[in-house]
Amino acid sequence: MMKVAVIGCTHAGTAAITNVLNLYPEAEIDVFEKNDNVSFLSCGIALYVGGVVEDASGLFYASVDQFEKQGVRMHMKHEVTECNVTDKTLEAKDLQTGDVQTYAYDKLIVTSGSWPVTPPIPGSNLNNVVLCKNYDHAKEIIRRSESAKKVVVVGAGYIGVELVEAFEENGKDVTLIDAEDRILSRYLDEKFTNPVEKSFEDKGVTLALGQTVSSFTGGNTVEKVITDQGEFDADLVVMCIGFRPNTGLIRDQLHTLDNGAIVVNPYMQTSVEDVYAAGDCCAVSYNPTKEPSYIPLATNAVRMGTLVAHNLVTPKLAYPGTQGTSGLKIYNHHIASTGLTETAAAEAELNVRSSYIEDTYRPDFMPENDVVKMKLVYEVESHRIVGAQLIADADFTQTINTVSVAIANDMTIEQLALTDFFFQPHFNKPVNFLNQVAMEAMGQETKKSVKA
Structure with missing residues (x-):
């Protein structure tokens, strides 16, 4: 009988357990989780704050009870305090009673996830300075925002901008602070972030960009956020400046990146036999x-957790890698991106160029139309596509999934330019805008080769 221990149970853990149950019904599974719930979709927190999702219980897609009925031993509110990958044992502490017990395993699955980055800012311990990651955080944000009038969000990544929209729509006076001089700067270029920044400003949101938070001040409860350039009144501060892998327990026993993300092979095996890892605690291909990178996304976590189960006994199903594909809706803006921006490509020492189109998506004879803006980033030497971004008032975000497939398969701008996409005036033009942006790139390269 195979004994399987699972540390952590959000997306990767939930996917791993579900699939192990299907593939190895005889396995004995012990799950250790610090919280009292599993499978929380933290990407729904802003929707909950904004009132789009009225009942937070809908943000779970698996339950402790459901797993227990299937014979899984769920050690909830248990923290794994020690793990010995050589002896194949771990120690777990019951956070309610303080009892510590030792457990043996044959296979260990590390799905310990990520935790918000929390810089040592003076005043962080004041009341109403909160994080945004799990179910308890979501409940705290809702509870505290009821009486809050001035909300400061620190961090202009996806979660930060979604929260700003939710708070603004709830009638709060909102300030968004970020050290970069643009919002979403890691994912999108200026052409794609400018329209969103304008919408925020039109709605009365204060954008304090290019500023670093130096302290929080107040009596027991936060009253002001002090930055290197000014100060902002606040009765609620939500910190969302990014995530780090939650691997302190095990990082000195396994091969990791500098930030502690566990390095796994395509079969989710770590550098130690019989130890597997998946989700936000890992680096992904x-x-x-073509390098391991840290990209904490629920989509990666679910796929990796699924693969752990399939490869638990014999390595047979390889991870195809990721493009870091993501989408976002803020007010009327539908945005999606995949792969690298030009800035990120330069940091990765890739030699790239880009093509850009801004065009109506339907023929001009159609009574209703919309403008779509799209950018394609490609490698100069190989013409391989390495990234794309899109923004429009209508929803064309699924287009980016198509580019994600192209990147995964090392497609070139020429191949994408000539890919067969249908034409129907309700939906597009005779030359689909995805073909068009690739043709634009092709035209650029032809001109350059003629000049050369």
Whole structure:
């Protein structure tokens, strides 16, 4: 009988357990989780804050009870305090009673996830300075925002901008602070972030960009956020400046990146036999650069957790890598991106160029139309596509999934330019805008080769 121990149970853990149950019904599974719930979709927190999702219980897609009925031993509110990968044992502490017990395993699955980055800012311990990651955080944000009038969000990544929209729509006076001089700067270029920044400003949101938070001040509860350039009144501060892998327990026993993300092979095996890892605690194989990278996304976590189960006894199903594909809706803006921006490509030492189109998506004879803006980033030497971004008032975000497939398969701008896409005036033009942006790139390269 195979004994399987699972540390952590959000997306990767939930996917791993579900699939192990299907593939190895005889396995004995012990799951250790610090919280009292599993499978929380933290990407729904902003929707909950904004009132789009009225019942937070809908943000779970698996339950402790459900797993226990299937014979899984769920050690909830248990923290793994020690793990010995050589002896194949771990110690777990019951956070309610303080009892510590030792457990043996044959296979260990590390799905310990990530935790918000928390810089040592003076005043961080004041009341109403909160994080945004799990179910308890979501409940705290809702509870505290009821009486809050001035909300400061620190961090202009996806979660930060979604929260700003939710708070603004709830009638709060909102300030968004970020050290970069643009929002979403890691994912999108200026042409794609400018319209969103304008919408925020039109709605009365204060954008304090290019500023670093130096302290929080107040009595027991936060009253002001002090930055290197000014100060902002606040009765609620939500910190969302990024995530780090939650691997302190095990990082000195396994091969990791400098930030502690566990390095796994395509079969989710770590550097130690019979130890597997998946989800936000891991580095992923990033197809645009062909290097391991840290990209904490629920989509990666679910796929990796599924693969752990399939490869638990024999390595047979390889991870195809990721493009870091993501989408976002803020007010009327539908945005999506995949792979590298030009800035990120330069940092990865890839030699790239880009093509850009801004065009109506339907023939001009159609009574209703919309403008779509799209950018394609490609490697100069190989013409391989390495990234794309898109923004429009209508929803064309699925287009980016098509580019994600192209990047995963090392497609070139020529191949994408000539790919067969249908034409129907309700939906597009005779030359689909995805063909068009690739043709634009092709035209650029032809001109350059003629000049050369």
